[in-house]
Amino acid sequence: MAKKLKTADDFMHHLYIHMNDVDHFVIFSGVSLKQFLPSVESVKNVLLLKHAYEDGSFNMHTQFDFVSSEDMQDFLKTEQDLKKDLCWVDFMTEKNVDALTPLEQAELLYFSHKREPLATPFMGKLQNRYAYYSSIADKMTKVYFRFMGDSELLVANLFNQMIKEKESVGSFWRRKNKGNLPMIDPSTLRLYRSFVKEGALLSLYKLDKPSGHYGIEVRTLSDYDFPDEVWDDLDEILKISYDELIQIS
Structure with a gap:
């Protein structure tokens, strides 16, 4: 038989996975933010570059919203219901964000608009490990990894x-x-x-x-x-x- x-x-x-190890990014389809964050190395805080989350904190220097580690669980619960594109980079402390130059802030905005970095998605001041963009319409998540492993x-x-x-x-x-x-x-x-x-x-x-x-x-x-x-x-x-x-x- x-x-x-x-x-x-x-x-x-x-x-679905498509890796570009030269440019240090991977395109995924079939993984949510709620699955992503607990499955990678610890993410302290996230700087929101494109989002629809209304309960984030506000950084006066950059005028970006952000989510601190204390509010991460609420962010995860809420974000899955928003059905909007999401773009963020992680960072260590708000002092790191306050040190960003106008050019570095512009580069972050470029990434949130184009889904690719102008130069590098990894900023020494932020010490970020990831640069994340998810699109609802395209059913995909594009993540730049500092360490491809x-x-x-x-x-x-x-x-x-x-x-x-x-x-x-x-x-x-x-x-x-x-x-x-x-x-x-x-x-x-x-x-x-x-x-x-x-x-x-x-x-x-x-x-x-x-x-x-x-x-x-x-x-x-x-x-x-x-x-x-x-x-x-x-x-x-x-x-x-x-x-x-x-x-x-």
Whole structure:
């Protein structure tokens, strides 16, 4: 009997990734801000360059709103309901923001308008690790990473959290042994950079056998220039054999 093809709903999650390691950015589709922030290295505060959030603090020097670490949870709860484009960079302290020159402020505005930096998205005064832009209409998030390894850390933590949540729903015995959860390491994902540099779909699901194992099907999508088109064609894409299978145990 022929093996039944999986449909989109048979997977736990689909994540589109297109990496440009030369310019230090990655385009994602399938990750929200609420998933992003807990999955990367600690973000202290965010300077809002384009947003619709009304409860942020105000920096007099730059006239940008910002969100402090104390208000981050409220920001995450509210932002997902705003359905507007969002652009921000992280920073260490407000003193760093107060030190920005007019030219540096102009460069930040340029990034929020063009989705790309005039020079570099990383400013020594801010000590920022990320420069983030998400577009609702385009169904994508573009992130500049100071350290490209943070992109694999993001994906690993995102998938590991999903596995943890799935494993926590079940028997008492499963919950009791949650310390032995299947997990993927960022270094494993780094082995597949050649795929995501072409543009790839990573699809997470639970394997039927062996029990307690998960898999990530990797499909190269080099013909897709716009992430929103991936979701329009998702069912057809999944009919194509995957290029690689990453097993998580």
